[in-house]
Amino acid sequence: MTTDIEWTLPGEWVRQETVWFSWPVSSHIWPGKQAAIERKFVEIVAAASRFQLVSINAAAEAHERVAKALTAAGVAESAYRLFPHATNDVWCRDHGPIFMRSRKTGEVRIEDWLFNAWGGKFEPWNLDNEIPGLIARSLGMAKESFPLILEGGAIESNGEGVLLTTPDVILNPNRGWNCDRKAAERILCDGLGVQEVVWVEHSLPNDDTDGHIDNVTRFFGPSAVLTVVDPELPGLQENFEALKQRFDSVIALPRPETDGPPKSHANFLILNGGVLLPVFGGKTDAEAVSILRDCFPGREIVPVDCNLLLEEGGAVHCLSMQQPV
Numbered sequence: 001m002t003t004d005i006e007w008t009l010p011g012e013w014v015r016q017e018t019v020w021f022s023w024p025v026s027s028h029i030w031p032g033k034q035a036a037i038e039r040k041f042v043e044i045v046a047a048a049s050r051f052q053l054v055s056i057n058a059a060a061e062a063h064e065r066v067a068k069a070l071t072a073a074g075v076a077e078s079a080y081r082l083f084p085h086a087t088n089d090v091w092c093r094d095h096g097p098i099f100m101r102s103r104k105t106g107e108v109r110i111e112d113w114l115f116n117a118w119g120g121k122f123e124p125w126n127l128d129n130e131i132p133g134l135i136a137r138s139l140g141m142a143k144e145s146f147p148l149i150l151e152g153g154a155i156e157s158n159g160e161g162v163l164l165t166t167p168d169v170i171l172n173p174n175r176g177w178n179c180d181r182k183a184a185e186r187i188l189c190d191g192l193g194v195q196e197v198v199w200v201e202h203s204l205p206n207d208d209t210d211g212h213i214d215n216v217t218r219f220f221g222p223s224a225v226l227t228v229v230d231p232e233l234p235g236l237q238e239n240f241e242a243l244k245q246r247f248d249s250v251i252a253l254p255r256p257e258t259d260g261p262p263k264s265h266a267n268f269l270i271l272n273g274g275v276l277l278p279v280f281g282g283k284t285d286a287e288a289v290s291i292l293r294d295c296f297p298g299r300e301i302v303p304v305d306c307n308l309l310l311e312e313g314g315a316v317h318c319l320s321m322q323q324p325v
Contacts, residue, residue, distance in 0.1 A: 011159030119174025168211030202235030
């Protein structure tokens with residue numbers, strides 16, 4: 001990376017100040033399963049809080065209920081913070097802020113890109129679109145706004161100038177960029193402080209996001225990636241072969257069997273001392289755990305059953321947004 005680029009998007013493995021979640025307070029999202037989904041969130045927050053501070057967006061009227069549930073699960077009050085930020089949905093990776101860090105001073109600031117619920121698929125999204133600004137105000141943090149739609153799950157940074165993304169999302173007409181690849185690359189490089197955009201051509205089928213990168217290919221080091229493969233989807237093997245031409249280490253991650261929304265072990269969340277890994281009760285779970293242990297030898301791999309989350313199309317990475325120190 002050239003030294004004239006100051007603000008950059010860190011890799012997820014750098015030291016984190018906290019990790020953000022948006023609590024499931026909208027009963028229409030999981031009809032008839034509100035209690036079950038809140039229990040799942042308690043489980044995930046409890047797991048994350050073993051490694052670092054957790055920050056939670058939730059409508060103010062839900063705070064007492066959330067605190068009671070976390071206390072009952074043994075989560076100490078000092079392990080989390082509640083913020084009165086109401087949301088429409090739970091996917092903080094996509095409606096939350098993108099945290100940038102200065103290479104010169106170490107200061108962290110927020111980038112606020114627009115959010116439209118993955119191309120206007122799920123109304124309403126007005127509250128979700130306000131979350132980056134609310135977090136910036138609550139933290140007293142500087143914020144830069146961008147007039148384009150971009151979800152955090154659509155981008156993956158190695159922290160050293162390289163960004164992974166998919167054409168299925170960035171170039172989709174429903175995101176409204178209305179430009180070609182070269183123009184999109186300039187926008188991403190200028191906005192996110194990177195020098196190179198690597199396009200991962202093939203996404204998982206049946207993805208409500210149209211093909212987020214965090215379900216397909218993830219960095220685990222500056223020149224090391226995990227990428228999902230499946231013999232029944234030749235495009236994923238094409239991804240694998242193309243990535244081997246660019247990065248020093250490319251490791252295949254098995255794809256769980258599914259006939260619905262895309263199950264993916266790639267939707268893992270890296271924390272300071274651990275990794276929360278989506279599992280689904282199938283034959284690929286044990287292999288995925290073993291692979292992640294090899295990729296993250298200094299971190300504990302914590303399997304999280306994500307079948308309930310998958311009913312709304314996501315897993316643990318989709319739910320979260322890390323804030324670097």
